[in-house]
Amino acid sequence: MSLFNKVLASVGIGSAKVDTKLHKSSYTLNENVTGIVEITGGSTEQQIDAIYLSLYTNFIREIDDKKINDQAILSQFQLNEPFIIQANEKHEIPFSFPLPSVVPITIGKSRVWIQTGLDIKNAVDPKDKDFIDIQPSPLANSVLTAIQNMGFRLRKVDNEQAPSYLRRQTPIVQEFEFTPTNQTYRRYLDELELVFLGHSQNSVEILLQVDRRARGLGGFLSEAFDMDESFIRLTLFENDNLSAKLSHAIEAKMK
Structure with missing residues (x-):
């Protein structure tokens, strides 16, 4: 049964899950974004090689006079060293990182979000996405x-x-x-x-x-x-x- 669970987890079924809980959803330029990343173990133990936070925004790229909607990473942080999470275990990691000076204000069609990812060897990497509002200083x-x-x-x-x-x-x-x-x-x-x-x-x-x-x-x-x-x-x-x-x-x- 344990082997079967590992096979399922490798394709994302019964795998560990990640949920980022921000202390607030609206920030002003020059502030630090703070919160907790909560990892919940799946149906079998798994090794978490890395947890990373990526700050994204959307933008318009112009190619051959055509405007294409795209997204860009403004900053990225790794939170931890590799560790083992047991089945159904809960693990919390607090974090704090500064907003980069180039982060856009969320006005008009501008969007900013944090994507949290778990790097799990031989498995589908779980992800979580949280939008935030950026106010001008x-x-x-x-x-x-x-x-x-x-x-x-x-x-x-x-x-x-x-x-x-x-x-x-x-x-x-x-x-x-x-x-x-x-x-x-x-x-x-x-x-x-x-x-x-x-x-x-x-x-x-x-x-x-x-x-x-x-x-x-x-x-x-x-x-x-x-x-x-x-x-x-x-x-x-x-x-x-x-x-x-x-x-x-x-x-x-x-x-």
Whole structure:
């Protein structure tokens, strides 16, 4: 009977199960995710080679002008050394890990989840999936609010594959796309795009893409070759006058 149970467990029937229990489901950037991984033994003893937690998000990949929905691992952690779990035994492992600075805010179609996996030799690896909400840090929220108060409307938010020069830092970027609503900006700009590159306790690093409105034949040619897009890299601090610093940087690219 024991041999039969082992055969069943090897194909996932009566195998060990995993359940991740988070202490909460909503987090702010710079927080640690904490919880307990609960492993319940199946119908026979099994060796657990590893327990790993993977932080995932969804994003859009563009291939040959087609947009494809994909998913990316933002970070991954191994929790334990190999151990034996007996039939019907319960084993709990507490965990805590920091959210990476590139984790996207769960706004629009953006999703973030933790996938827990057991690595069991010669068996189907059990998995568990838990979605979490990611809220902007107070400073990131202030940056987004300042841009809207300056005369921009948030049009859409997408997770996209990171451009080649950023892929060493992150597989994806979250792009906030704004359109101008006041006359000053509408006269010169088509849109403004923002990406958060990094967060600390009292600062954020952002990348702004200023898309200037084409003017005349020269403007049309610039737009055709993507030369109308200008980039601004800024570090913003808690005590900054955000609206003044942002507007100064944007208006310098409008000239």
